[in-house]
Amino acid sequence: xxPVINGRLLxxxxxxxxxxxxxxxxxxxCETIDLETAxxxxxxxxxxxxxxxDPYLRGRMRDPxxxxxxxxxxxxxPLDNYGVGLVLRSERSSFKQGDHIYGRLPFQQYIVxxxxxxxxxxxxxxxxxxxxxxxxxxxxxxxxxxxxxWREFSKVKAGETVFVTSAAGPVGATVIQIAKADGLxxxxxxxxxxxxxxxxxxxxxxxxxxxxxxTREVLAREGPIDVYxxxxxGETFExxxxxxxxxxxxxxxxxxTAYNGGEPYYVxxxxxxxxxxxxxxxxxxTSLHQxxxxxxxxxxxxxxKEGKIKYKEDVTKGLExxxxxxxxxLTGRNKGKSVILVGEE
Amino acid sequence: xxPVINGRLLxxxxxxxxxxxxxxxxxxxCETIDLETAxxxxxxxxxxxxxxxDPYLRGRMRDPxxxxxxxxxxxxxPLDNYGVGLVLRSERSSFKQGDHIYGRLPFQQYIVxxxxxxxxxxxxxxxxxxxxxxxxxxxxxxxxxxxxxWREFSKVKAGETVFVTSAAGPVGATVIQIAKADGLxxxxxxxxxxxxxxxxxxxxxxxxxxxxxxTREVLAREGPIDVYxxxxxGETFExxxxxxxxxxxxxxxxxxTAYNGGEPYYVxxxxxxxxxxxxxxxxxxTSLHQxxxxxxxxxxxxxxKEGKIKYKEDVTKGLExxxxxxxxxLTGRNKGKSVILVGEE
Numbered sequence: 041x042x043p044v045i046n047g048r049l050l051x052x053x054x055x056x057x058x059x060x061x062x063x064x065x066x067x068x069x070c071e072t073i074d075l076e077t078a079x080x081x082x083x084x085x086x087x088x089x090x091x092x093x094d095p096y097l098r099g100r101m102r103d104p105x106x107x108x109x110x111x112x113x114x115x116x117x118p119l120d121n122y123g124v125g126l127v128l129r130s131e132r133s134s135f136k137q138g139d140h141i142y143g144r145l146p147f148q149q150y151i152v153x154x155x156x157x158x159x160x161x162x163x164x165x166x167x168x169x170x171x172x173x174x175x176x177x178x179x180x181x182x183x184x185x186x187x188x189x190w191r192e193f194s195k196v197k198a199g200e201t202v203f204v205t206s207a208a209g210p211v212g213a214t215v216i217q218i219a220k221a222d223g224l225x226x227x228x229x230x231x232x233x234x235x236x237x238x239x240x241x242x243x244x245x246x247x248x249x250x251x252x253x254x255t256r257e258v259l260a261r262e263g264p265i266d267v268y269x270x271x272x273x274g275e276t277f278e279x280x281x282x283x284x285x286x287x288x289x290x291x292x293x294x295x296x297t298a299y300n301g302g303e304p305y306y307v308x309x310x311x312x313x314x315x316x317x318x319x320x321x322x323x324x325x326t327s328l329h330q331x332x333x334x335x336x337x338x339x340x341x342x343x344x345k346e347g348k349i350k351y352k353e354d355v356t357k358g359l360e361x362x363x364x365x366x367x368x369x370l371t372g373r374n375k376g377k378s379v380i381l382v383g384e385e
Numbered sequence: 386x387x388p389v390i391n392g393r394l395l396x397x398x399x400x401x402x403x404x405x406x407x408x409x410x411x412x413x414x415c416e417t418i419d420l421e422t423a424x425x426x427x428x429x430x431x432x433x434x435x436x437x438x439d440p441y442l443r444g445r446m447r448d449p450x451x452x453x454x455x456x457x458x459x460x461x462x463p464l465d466n467y468g469v470g471l472v473l474r475s476e477r478s479s480f481k482q483g484d485h486i487y488g489r490l491p492f493q494q495y496i497v498x499x500x501x502x503x504x505x506x507x508x509x510x511x512x513x514x515x516x517x518x519x520x521x522x523x524x525x526x527x528x529x530x531x532x533x534x535w536r537e538f539s540k541v542k543a544g545e546t547v548f549v550t551s552a553a554g555p556v557g558a559t560v561i562q563i564a565k566a567d568g569l570x571x572x573x574x575x576x577x578x579x580x581x582x583x584x585x586x587x588x589x590x591x592x593x594x595x596x597x598x599x600t601r602e603v604l605a606r607e608g609p610i611d612v613y614x615x616x617x618x619g620e621t622f623e624x625x626x627x628x629x630x631x632x633x634x635x636x637x638x639x640x641x642t643a644y645n646g647g648e649p650y651y652v653x654x655x656x657x658x659x660x661x662x663x664x665x666x667x668x669x670x671t672s673l674h675q676x677x678x679x680x681x682x683x684x685x686x687x688x689x690k691e692g693k694i695k696y697k698e699d700v701t702k703g704l705e706x707x708x709x710x711x712x713x714x715l716t717g718r719n720k721g722k723s724v725i726l727v728g729e730e
Contacts, residue, residue: 099660108660109631109659109661109662273655292658292659294659295656295658304655304656306651307651307652307655308649310618310649311649312667313637313640313665314454314637314638314640314668314669315444315453315667315669316454316667317666317672318665318666319664319665319666319667320663320664320665320666321662321663321665322658322659322662322664324660324662327632327662
């Protein structure tokens, strides 16, 4: 069989503000691979089917000397993120041809995975028959983020009130549904009327467009809030502190407003952290896997399959579009969990 | 017996920035009381012996329409705070003449306490024979704050590092000693060389004067920090976020730099709350009494009496000086736990 092109999305240069496709990232087609003869040296050959696109990727486009929770992308190397791949060939007993694997995959169409690296992947059995894209969304990192963060930090009682931001995003939309199942009043915000309609359809009691309604005023009317699910930070974080009840729990899963550099919004009421006895917890989903991942896989795919937890995907076909899709998720233009369909089975 | 003057420190007008004795507070001697004949109507007559002076009193000098954790002082009424009083006469079976009681007392020399109000006081047995002033300091609210906050939130392992601010204050100085007993490396800051010498004498491994050494640089050299004991907020809070290890615990017991109004310092690195997975907990000591107060009284007075926990008092004689002493604690001029000796036994 003749070699085929092995397309890759490479990290090219540091962005200043929002990343720019063609500058920050470059789609490269100069490499080829012979899928039948490429030597595996004891590893596996994987075809990338699905890649997840998430706001936190912006944080990895940084000077490698700056430390942060996720490693920086390296110049001229492919980006990477959670994805689902198909095993085309295997020289390891733990994987066989036709297996679907989940884990961090580089942004390239085919990967020869060395033996040691292969072991970090999970084989998905998918006995509920969900589409593979679901495994980077509602049944992948975003769903796990909502599930783990809520179980670890929310400490809710029925009748309490939660404020969910980025509520039309894959994490926020899931949090709304978990919170409703727990008997809470849910206030949720998003950045377009279309998104607001979506979060209302998920059961949010109060849904508003933060671009046309003032968050502080909505919280003054509908709060106080006992739980704050934060995906944005900045001025919204300040409004949440102002509307928090005594002992409120703040679950800090992202501060997207601070990701693109520039001057951050200055929060003026941190003093209330003491007086209101707030519990503010930042977290990274992987740190909570040990405590919550098995419960997640036992319950979530089934709830999703039964329609008890709804989700929305925004699927783009073709790795060459990934650079633009990253900008879309950073500016809120995506309509559901953003996924790149890199290859078909 | 002739009536005696019953001196009182009254709240007179809202301060703008630091309170001003004679304006914000006024010492008043126009009331008298006959200690033998004043009717008790089923209550008790108390002579105030000791009153505590603490930074949080500034927060109570506010417009009553502003809500906060501690109630506002009311115009023309005496201030109040934790203190120790001597029961001169009692018409309640739960108190007898000669009892020493602990609780919130008004800033006045003698109080006829109505029956219902009397029940909020604790009779101190003081079987260790500590001076009564100790019961508003190391064995009172500041000691309890250190003890409760540490037990509830620090979650330390021996070998970790803590950064203690306001470290020469009665809370911070106690935290240093608890942390050393738990096997931690202690970095501690205070605002004068004399205070630095004091905190070194308590066992701090690294003690520095934040007015002459840069907090950020000290933490870069001596950190990262696993626990941050915050009594100051603002720029120091920012430095602590910068020097925090992943999963660090921030115990927020006060943000004194924000108490006196004006523009707060703007913390620029709140984004790291997520990436560093910080646990930030604000608290008010009274909320933790249920979980920790009995352990406190079982252990602390004994440790203090045996010299295993050291403390330092700054005692001022005479209620008429209380207005100035409040300014001293807000500006860091006190040398140890600030106490007013209102009356002798």
